[in-house]
Amino acid sequence: MECVFGLVGDGFAIVAADTSAVHSILVHKSNEDKIMVLDSHKLVAASGEPGDRVQFTEYIQKNVALYQFRNGIPLTTPAAANFTRGELATALRKNPYFVNILMAGYDKEIGPSLYFIDYIATLHKVDKGAFGYGSYFSLSIMDRHYHSGMSLEEAIGLVDKCIMEIRSRLVVAPPNFVIKIVDKDGAREYAWRESLKDVSATSA
């Protein structure tokens, strides 16, 4: 089951997601990147129906880029989050997207922020959030160890604790995770946590 979680630290926001692409009992691949870089200072970690996830996040990404082209300035994180919620809400009673989103961003005036957006378009600004079966473990670990203004080392330590907990306690735990960070220097990949490397075809 897909595990996505994230938290806000001191001047940065971090999101982590598992990297398994699963179809029923089959694991198609274990290096699927579910955290999209929305623009220079925003990340969207999405979980849910695979087709909807890719299509919807790309749709949001292109619309955010369009706004920047048309208006010459990028959207702020709250604006992007509200736009995303609006799209989900409009589609909800017609043709709903089954995608849960954690949107992390950094704005110069506001600082780092994290938005929880449910698949039924519930929007809430949070300090820590999680989706999926992994949320039962990661939210509890974060409740215990999180405090506002964590340094990067502390935050990564907490993310690793969550990953350890998911790996040890979730029955079909995903083996690999990707961690991405957004701060004043932009949105970028921070690290991978792999316990199972994909076997390449040539070595078989």
Added chain:
Amino acid sequence: MGRLINANDKVNDHQANESCAFFNLSPLHSGLHFSAGRSPIPAKLDAARRIDTPAGSPMSIFEYNGSALIAMVGKNCFAIASDRRLGVQLQTIATDFQKIYKVHDKLFLGLSGLATDAQTLYQRLVFRHKLYQLREERDMKPETFANLVSSILYEKRFGPYFCQPVIAGLGDEDKPFICTMDSIGAKELAKDFVVAGTASESLYGACESMFKPDMEPEELFETISQALLSSVDRDCLSGWGGHVYVVTSTEIRERILKGRMD
């Protein structure tokens, strides 16, 4: 003609199944009725709005996020209070979720029920109110606003917003006005208090026993706070503190309550 009717039935079934799917309802419950407006009125509205929880027993769509709201009338003042929990069925997501919105200085709107619909409805109502302000160059009276909310909800009669609003304001000559309505806009005006949310049954009991007419703002704050906290303690889907606004003709006092955080 017979063929056309058959085709329509198929479309409705298909839509009904899809609508089931997005709230994780089992298709056995199709025949329901939050597809966008072409289905017949269901015989059993309650059975149609069940969601499966991880624990197995079905929950109502109104209980998906959890909420508790009260509004009470005092002497030339009113108080409106809500809990602060945002949950997804039995899991708590946040403990600082706002359910009471200020429409203007003398009108507050509380929205209980499904959080996404509460947010959508709030955005629509604020839009309508701002337009009203531009056209009429004044704020809306609470009675008028209540009618507006009621019409907007009834517009979606066959595919409703799953919200129960609580409206509280100071009308002409600063006379306090409160009302609530169901998810399709049936207004309930009251002279003393109105309640809404998953904890509504406990709230009715607590308010009925604690309420006195013509309370001053300070005493009103105490009463509404006690009623809210004691009721949400008996409801697992609401709680995690309280948010109370006490409004008189001269000031608005906003207070956060700390109750049982569980």
